[in-house]
Amino acid sequence: MLIPCPLCGPRDRREYHYMGAADYLDRPPPGSLPEAWDAYLHLRDNPAGRTRDLWQHECCGAWLEVDRCTVTHRVFGARLLTEARDAG
């Protein structure tokens, strides 16, 4: 599986660290109810199909949001988290 790092180019999956679905970015504000924290930590998106998830390219340290398919392992693209956030 090759994941395209926007900084380094296409790199092998071995160079990446995985952190699960991109809904992890929606951290509840301080003081949120336990239900919100439960949902944030435990009830993560788990689609069979196209997903957006979080990978860190350990070589350059960049965090990426990767657009890929969990059934075929096809990777459609990746962008830096900072860009993903700015784009919304």
Add this chain to the structure above:
Amino acid sequence: MRYSGLRVLAEGLRGNRGWRPAWVRPEPREAYDIIIIGGGGHGLSTAYHLAKEHGLRNIAVLEKGYLGSGNIGRNTTIVRANYMLPGNSEFYSFSLRLWESLESTLNYNVMHSQRGLINLFHSDGQRDAFVRRGNAMINQGDDAILLDPEGVRRHLPYLDFENIRFPIYGGLLHPRGGTARHDAVAWGYARAASRLGVHILENCEVTGIDIEGGRVTGVQTSRGPIRAQKVAMVVAGRSSQVAAMAGLKLPIESHVLQAFVTEGLKPCIDHVVSFGMGHFYISQSDKGGLVFGGDIDFHASYAARGSLPAAEHVMEAAMTLMPMIGRARVLRSWGGIMDMSPDGSPIIDRTPVDGLYVNCGWNYGGFKAVPASGWCLAHLMAREEPHEVAARFRLDRFLTGHLLDEEGTGSQHNLH
């Protein structure tokens, strides 16, 4: 038809013409009292215990593929009771006791072989952790023996004892641990359940769950709608998708775990052995193949095949621990979809929908749990109260903070 040695002999003399299919293949009824979604080990065991222990008869198991097509036919077959946390400890202990009488209960040879499990350790810290685990196992009434390096050498002379990077400090021997033939477990439960009148409907995929006024009323399937008073979702790696049919979100992330088998060899590995540095475990099947595996692939996946980096890691660990394995050729490898939970422990509980139950989150350890999981889910569905050994496998424990994090790795699904 009861199976017995005499029967095999008699059939042999009569040209084996008297054997009948192990389970019947009926047409679906319009309605059942209870529907179990998923014909894996846990679903079949649940149906069997509902019929056997609770006298219920109007039950169907709905399986989207053929029986044994899921993880029940894909795992590396290790059966053990070496857990430590209250909640897990008594459950797996109960399950192992059920395994020990399973073949006579089901009248089926599942080839349960208590050949002993040895977990190796490679540092002082790991030894302390295993001493503690061994004591917990003994307190639970199970067996554990601490082996020093010489003790390990007596059992496993073929390991690399000269490895400087990962020296073998000893091992924890669990004599009652072992293996069983995985698909025979599915077939044995299916046959026993079918004999008690349970309908096993293969090629019957559930595509929707009907709910009226907060209560489940039936399911939509590829073989038409079927009504039911109670429905249980027991679909392992597909738990998130099936739960979504009822509008529920589960604390599950699906990951692929691979297994590998070599060509058949003469007996050389007598136990189940696990490496404490880098995840690797191995046993030898009765056919002679070395059966081994390691970590999940670490990224969410529904592809029932693995990726190369994980395979590579498993091979490296194998070569580090037992260099002799380099002479064996790998014949096959495959993957299965694991329902990873945030604390590494399972869920057997009701859901917010009346009459709808869930059994999931077995991570990569659900094979040994098959007897007790079915027993406990059947108890919950028949009596509407949790069985005492499964009382902590609650769906709401992630919200209330009563986690069962056996490995102590925190709320990240792929770390368990």
